[in-house]
Amino acid sequence: MAGSAQPQKQGRSLLGGLAVVVIAGGLYWGLIQAPPDALQGDVQRIMYLHLPSILTAYLSFFLVFIGSCLYLWKREKRDDNLAHSAAELGVLFTALTIIEGSIWGKPTWGVWWTWDARLTLTAILLLIYTGYLMLRSLIEEEDRGAVSAAVLGIIGFLDIPLIHMSVYWWRTLHQPPSILRPDKLPWENIHPAMLTALVVNFAGFLLLYFYLLSLRLRLGEIRNEIKARRLARGVY
Amino acid sequence: MQLLREAFLLLRKDLVLELRRRESLLTMFFFGTLLLFVFHFSFDLAPERVAEMAPGLLWLAFLFTGTLGLAQLFQAERENQCLEALLLSPLDRGALFFAKVCFNFILMLLVEIVVIPLFWILFNLHTWNLLPQIFLITLLGTAGFCVLGTVLSAVTLRARARELLLPLVLFPLMIPVILATIQCLGAVLRTGEIGEAVPWLRLLLGFDVIFLTLGVLVFDWVIEV
Numbered sequence: 001m002a003g004s005a006q007p008q009k010q011g012r013s014l015l016g017g018l019a020v021v022v023i024a025g026g027l028y029w030g031l032i033q034a035p036p037d038a039l040q041g042d043v044q045r046i047m048y049l050h051l052p053s054i055l056t057a058y059l060s061f062f063l064v065f066i067g068s069c070l071y072l073w074k075r076e077k078r079d080d081n082l083a084h085s086a087a088e089l090g091v092l093f094t095a096l097t098i099i100e101g102s103i104w105g106k107p108t109w110g111v112w113w114t115w116d117a118r119l120t121l122t123a124i125l126l127l128i129y130t131g132y133l134m135l136r137s138l139i140e141e142e143d144r145g146a147v148s149a150a151v152l153g154i155i156g157f158l159d160i161p162l163i164h165m166s167v168y169w170w171r172t173l174h175q176p177p178s179i180l181r182p183d184k185l186p187w188e189n190i191h192p193a194m195l196t197a198l199v200v201n202f203a204g205f206l207l208l209y210f211y212l213l214s215l216r217l218r219l220g221e222i223r224n225e226i227k228a229r230r231l232a233r234g235v236y
Numbered sequence: 237m238q239l240l241r242e243a244f245l246l247l248r249k250d251l252v253l254e255l256r257r258r259e260s261l262l263t264m265f266f267f268g269t270l271l272l273f274v275f276h277f278s279f280d281l282a283p284e285r286v287a288e289m290a291p292g293l294l295w296l297a298f299l300f301t302g303t304l305g306l307a308q309l310f311q312a313e314r315e316n317q318c319l320e321a322l323l324l325s326p327l328d329r330g331a332l333f334f335a336k337v338c339f340n341f342i343l344m345l346l347v348e349i350v351v352i353p354l355f356w357i358l359f360n361l362h363t364w365n366l367l368p369q370i371f372l373i374t375l376l377g378t379a380g381f382c383v384l385g386t387v388l389s390a391v392t393l394r395a396r397a398r399e400l401l402l403p404l405v406l407f408p409l410m411i412p413v414i415l416a417t418i419q420c421l422g423a424v425l426r427t428g429e430i431g432e433a434v435p436w437l438r439l440l441l442g443f444d445v446i447f448l449t450l451g452v453l454v455f456d457w458v459i460e461v
Contacts, residue, residue: 072457124408124411127407127408128408128409130404131401131404131405131408132405134401134404134405135391135392135395135401135405138392138395138396138397138398138401139394139395139396140394140396141394144394145394147457147458147460148391148392148393148394148395148458150457151387151391151454151457151458152388152391152405154454155384155387155388155409155447155450155454156409158446158450159409159412162412162439162442162443162446163409163411163412165412165439166411166412166415166416166436166439167411167415169415169419169435169436169439170415170419
């Protein structure tokens with residue numbers, strides 16, 4: 001492990017640096033190159049962060065599901081580490097999304113928060129995965145905790161479509177997706193500079209996400225290693 | 237068939253235990269009734285508004301009493317390493333899951349049979365003829381609650397402060413059941429029939445079936461020592 005640590009570290013730094021550059025580029029496109037929205041004006045520019053953060057959060061929860069399934073199947077610490085790390089980052093990005101959304105919602109809708117379907121769903125996601133993290137922190141035996149968390153990770157993920165359906169039937173106010181629509185091709189619905197800003201920012205967020213994920217994974221590895229060494233020496 | 241027979245044996249064990257100790261049932265029943273009084277003090281429940289609020293209040297009462305039951309669900313097994321003994325016996329773990337779901341379901345049902353009419357009496361509702369439909373919907377909602385609740389009760393089995401943790405994990409995942417049940421109850425109380433709420437009823441049924449299947453599948457992992 002010590003041998004591979006150095007190139008791994010370099011790879012991570014590269015990823016981090018790249019994320020900074022791409023997000024800077026995305027912000028340039030979003031704040032300067034893209035025109036203000038015809039109706040909403042400059043406030044709309046927060047979308048260039050809002051959309052990438054929620055997509056990243058979705059990706060993260062999907063990784064929790066994958067990591068949980070793999071762990072139950074193969075019982076490798078690596079997969080459990082993945083699920084745990086992805087859950088933490090998913091909670092972070094969901095919280096960011098909600099904050100960005102509130103900042104946008106106040107001038108646009110006139111309220112910080114409204115019980116619209118998509119907002120509610122996002123808040124529920126935050127609650128589910130915060131619960132997941134609490135469960136992890138409250139089980140002391142490590143393997144037990146990993147198995148229980150994996151089961152919760154799977155149940156939580158499979159419950160999302162049902163929650164989605166129920167809160168949508170319940171109420172809908174959030175605008176329907178403006179870019180991905182059945183009647184038109186994506187680039188016909190949006191100014192090209194806006195689309196560029198969105199795509200570049202999304203790429204930047206993905207890079208940032210994987211940078212943070214690799215850091216968090218390494219942290220988990222180190223924690224496990226410390227525990228293993230302590231056990232080997234009989235120190236607790 | 238074997239699975240059902242084993243589940244029945246385990247269920248009978250739990251029921252006998254409960255009959256002798258009467259801990260869960262009495263506390264749940266008392267708490268459910270208590271909640272009705274608390275609701276009365278908390279809200280201005282004028283007769284014309286009660287019918288509107290009844291679905292939410294009733295379901296809230298069942299949610300809380302049910303959580304109380306779930307927290308106790310594996311209590312007998314936690315003492316004296318009974319769980320380990322159960323797992324050593326050649327029982328299918330799916331049967332254990334099934335038995336626990338049924339046990340909690342029966343407890344909640346007994347509470348509901350008393351609390352729903354009591355609600356009608358205490359809040360002066362006149363729609364007694366709707367009670368069968370109300371019971372039927374509550375039954376489906378309770379089934380969903382017990383199924384997912386039992387899985388999560390087992391998931392949190394070895395956590396510190398598990399009684400506190402369980403609702404935190406359970407309630408967000410329970411939102412489809414909460415919404416669907418309240419919408420169905422509301423439709424029945426408003427119009428006298430289920431009519432417009434049929435999609436919600438389907439969602440509720442779907443939830444019950446999905447998580448019952450999933451529960452049987454994952455319970456092996458959840459409960460392992």
